[in-house]
Amino acid sequence: MSLSEIETDVVIIGGGPCGLFAVFELGLLDLKCHVIDILDRPGGQCAELYPEKPIYDIPGMPVVTGQELTDQLLEQIKPFNPEFHFNQRVDALERQADDSFRLVTDDNQVFRTRVVVIAAGGGSFTPKRPPLPGIEDYEGTSVFYSVKRMEDFRDKNILVVGGGDSALDWVLNLLPFAKQMALVHRRDKFRAAPDSVNRMHAKVAEDAMQFHMGQVTQLHGNNGQLEGVTIKTTDGEIHHECDTVLPFFGLTMKLGPVAEWGLNLEQNLIPVDTEKFETSEPGIFAIGDINTYPGKLKLILSGFHEAALMSQAAHKIIRPDEKVVFQYTTSSSSLQKKLGVR
Amino acid sequence: MAKITYIEHNGTEHVVEAEPGMTVMEAAVKNSVPGIEAECGGACACATCHVYVDPSWKDKVGARxxxxxxxxxxxxxxxxxxRLSCQIKVTAELDGLIVKVPEKQF
Known part of the structure; x- marks a missing residue:
């Protein structure tokens, strides 16, 4: 089912620091933004990879963590009320006859916009696929990287692999549905919440499920139907029968559908000019880690600069008849009004 | 300088001169050693710079x-x-270190 179409000035693909700051710069020019991100929250790599790690090269902030920077940016862009669409990936981007763009996400949300800003960093975060031979043949039939409907797992003989919160949560949540449940993790320490770990151990003690310490090394089955796996444990290899495997090994970045949008990629990066940070397709801009140009540095501060210049060019496309008078937030009453400080 | 040998899964050796202070991951990336991806850039946040330390060097390299x-x-x-190579700091004592690169980073 297709949701109702959303019309906006700008769609920003990627809610990392550059995408967030683009909302600010576009907002100062009265341009309305929708931000789409595959993660379930804003911040991109800052939130996903290093929320608690310090960043030392944000101008004016001697030290700030990835999460703090994200939070500060969200505070900064609040006056512009950006609308976020999380857990969604843009699958299609097409230019329309009137030079606007039509975007469709994997949730079938459709956007119509004049300008697209790709701020997708290293690409979209996708679940890591264990490098087990032949695993592709089982994906979608016996191997799943996420659980959309628990009912789909009723009466299955499930093996969950991993030691974080996703792994433990799904062990406990799917246990009532499963015919059999087992967990494999490479060691006896878990990164998951201690309460979940205790509950899992209790279930093992009750014989409601199994726990194997080890690593899955082989998948066995036919025609996409899994019949079992080989688990390498410290005591040697064991065969474990199961028809469903849920591996939870975190996320990795993959370029994804961006590669199919005709943007003349160079080594998985989008070439742009350094005046407007526009791609080879007029109206499609790329800022932050995903773009490339002579001298490019993959720094957050470079992405901020790119966002500011891109916004000027985006404004010319969206409001061709309006002249932008350059103003400072320090002194301009109209900018201060937009920021809600006056 | 410390000499580090990276052995690819197929047996290809890469010998690199690393400056003390940098990490074994950084020395690999700087010298384009294949198989060390270091997706997160050294924040110990991705596990794509996984290596196997040669058993004779395991103690000198230290514990995780x-x-x-x-x-x-x-x-x-x-x-x-x-080990994650971004977490091994190169020192003069590690001159001669040998690490194996896995067939695949995750």
Missing amino acids: EDMEEDMLDFAFEVEDNS
């Missing part, structure tokens, strides 16, 4: 810290001598 141990959950075919 908790965060690295956690992150190794995201690596594939973890062994006793598995």
Whole structure:
């Protein structure tokens, strides 16, 4: 089912620091933004990879963590009320006859916009696929990287692999549905919440499920139907029968559908000019880690600069008849009004 | 300078001169050693710079810290001598170090 179409000035693909700051710069020019991100929250790599790690090269902030920077940016862009669409990936981007763009996400949300800003960093975060031979043949039939409907797992003989919160949560949540449940993790320490770990151990003690310490090394089955796996444990290899495997090994970045949008990629990066940070397709801009140009540095501060210049060019496309008078937030009453400080 | 040998899964050796202070991951990336991806850039946040330390060097390289141990959950075919190369600092004592690069980073 297709949701109702959303019309906006700008769609920003990627809610990392550059995408967030683009909302600010576009907002100062009265341009309305929708931000789409595959993660379930804003911040991109800052939130996903290093929320608690310090960043030392944000101008004016001697030290700030990835999460703090994200939070500060969200505070900064609040006056512009950006609308976020999380857990969604843009699958299609097409230019329309009137030079606007039509975007469709994997949730079938459709956007119509004049300008697209790709701020997708290293690409979209996708679940890591264990490098087990032949695993592709089982994906979608016996191997799943996420659980959309628990009912789909009723009466299955499930093996969950991993030691974080996703792994433990799904062990406990799917246990009532499963015919059999087992967990494999490479060691006896878990990164998951201690309460979940205790509950899992209790279930093992009750014989409601199994726990194997080890690593899955082989998948066995036919025609996409899994019949079992080989688990390498410290005591040697064991065969474990199961028809469903849920591996939870975190996320990795993959370029994804961006590669199919005709943007003349160079080594998985989008070439742009350094005046407007526009791609080879007029109206499609790329800022932050995903773009490339002579001298490019993959720094957050470079992405901020790119966002500011891109916004000027985006404004010319969206409001061709309006002249932008350059103003400072320090002194301009109209900018201060937009920021809600006056 | 410390000499580090990276052995690819197919047996190809890469000998690199590393400056003390940099990490074994950085020395690999700087010298374009294949198989060390270091997706997160050295933040101990991705497990794509996984290496196997040659057994004769295991003690000199030292033990994993908790965060690295956690992150190794995201690596594939973890062994006793598995390390994340972004967490090994090059020192003069590591001159001659040998590490094996796994067939695949996750």
